[in-house]
Amino acid sequence: MYAGRGLVTLCESATMEGRGRKRMRRRRGGKGARRRRTRLRRGRRRRRRRRRRRRRRRRRRRRRRRRRRRRRRREEEEEEEEEEEEEEEEEEEEEEEEEEEEEDAYDVLAGGDGDVMGGERALAGMTARKRCTRGPKGNRKS
Known part of the structure; x- marks a missing residue:
């Protein structure tokens, strides 16, 4: 098998036996051979073009998809x-409020006005408050 000429060996063997001259001529460089070659080439060219187009399209699609995914991921992040920053700020604000409330509670214990914490429950409220505000469900008062 030689590149670019199809099956040369077959033709040679045919001439040795004395038949199949047309076939041989077609495979070597005569007029029939040229016609045949152009026909084959046309088909190949079309196929190649189609393949290239498909590959390009696929590549473009993949690139677009990747870009979109990357953009979405970045935006989500x-x-x-x-x-997260907002939540941290909110938590800081809540902690500040808690500290203020604790100070108020101490005022109640010291004998200030009893309405700040709700009278007799001042002590209980203070101990419960520390436990409840930290955690996933946030600001539960008692």
């Missing part, structure tokens, strides 16, 4: 970071 940024949003999550922003949300």
